[in-house]
Amino acid sequence: MAEKSKGVERPLSPFMIxxxxxxxxxxxxxxxxxxxxxxxxxxxxxxxxxLFAAATSESYFNFANAILTSFVGDVxxxxxxxxxxxxxxxxxxxxxxxxxxxxxxxxxxKLGWACIIGSVVLTILTIVIV
Amino acid sequence: xxxxxxRKRAVGKGASGTGTEHHRYMQVSAVGLxxxxxxxxxxxxxxxGNDYATVQATFARPIPAILTGxxxxxxxxxxxxxxxxxxEDYARGTARKASVIFMTAFTYALMATGLFALxxxxx
Numbered sequence: 594m595a596e597k598s599k600g601v602e603r604p605l606s607p608f609m610i611x612x613x614x615x616x617x618x619x620x621x622x623x624x625x626x627x628x629x630x631x632x633x634x635x636x637x638x639x640x641x642x643x644l645f646a647a648a649t650s651e652s653y654f655n656f657a658n659a660i661l662t663s664f665v666g667d668v669x670x671x672x673x674x675x676x677x678x679x680x681x682x683x684x685x686x687x688x689x690x691x692x693x694x695x696x697x698x699x700x701x702x703k704l705g706w707a708c709i710i711g712s713v714v715l716t717i718l719t720i721v722i723v
Numbered sequence: 724x725x726x727x728x729x730r731k732r733a734v735g736k737g738a739s740g741t742g743t744e745h746h747r748y749m750q751v752s753a754v755g756l757x758x759x760x761x762x763x764x765x766x767x768x769x770x771x772g773n774d775y776a777t778v779q780a781t782f783a784r785p786i787p788a789i790l791t792g793x794x795x796x797x798x799x800x801x802x803x804x805x806x807x808x809x810x811e812d813y814a815r816g817t818a819r820k821a822s823v824i825f826m827t828a829f830t831y832a833l834m835a836t837g838l839f840a841l842x843x844x845x846x
Binding site for chain 2: 723
């Protein structure tokens with residue numbers, strides 16, 4: 594009871610990477626899924642703002658459209674596409690892992706590279722097609 | 724009258740109290756999003772940078788409007804569930820509870836704004 598009222602100081606993630614585990618492709622490609630997924634809220638916010646502007650008036654739309662297609666806007670949208678494609682491929686890899694496949698180290702590392710290279714290729718394809 | 728014992732009703736529910744529901748939701752929404760996001764990227768990419776009339780005409784068509792609505796709703800729900808996972812890993816106590824509640828509210832606000840804009844454009 595005394596211990597409970599004082600509270601137990603348990604370690605909080607990520608305490609393993611660094612002091613205990615050296616960074617590896619598998620763990621880094623996993624954390625990158627989380628980073629891209631959460632960063633995409635910025636892209637979503639911009640897209641919703643752009644849609645809202647299109648629903649409001651022509652002048653407001655032109656303003657939002659100019660911001661999103663400016664140099665900074667282009668950089669953000671390209672990074673968003675890269676983030677979406679990475680998250681897309683890594684998410685599929687996650688489903689594949691969940692189903693119990695590809696867990697051996699050589700396959701897992703190959704899948705990590707597939708996510709990284711695949712996302713770059715798909716982003717370039719997106720820029721070319723769109 | 725309950726036919727199950729208290730213990731049996733708790734088995735498999737885990738610390739969250741909802742068992743594997745959260746993980747299952749992420750899997751289901753991930754598959755759904757994987758199917759619609761590429762098409763959405765194509766639609767949005769073509770609309771972005773176009774003139775006002777073209778953009779209005781694009782989202783007045785059924786498939787772009789329906790797909791964008793689906794991506795907004797389920798993309799944001801998927802985001803919110805993923806954000807909750809991240810917070811549960813990295814924060815605890817009040818900070819954890821407050822940020823999960825704040826982001827849930829923010830997510831739904833963003834979803835409502837997007838759907839309002841879409842409805843106005845589509846109808």
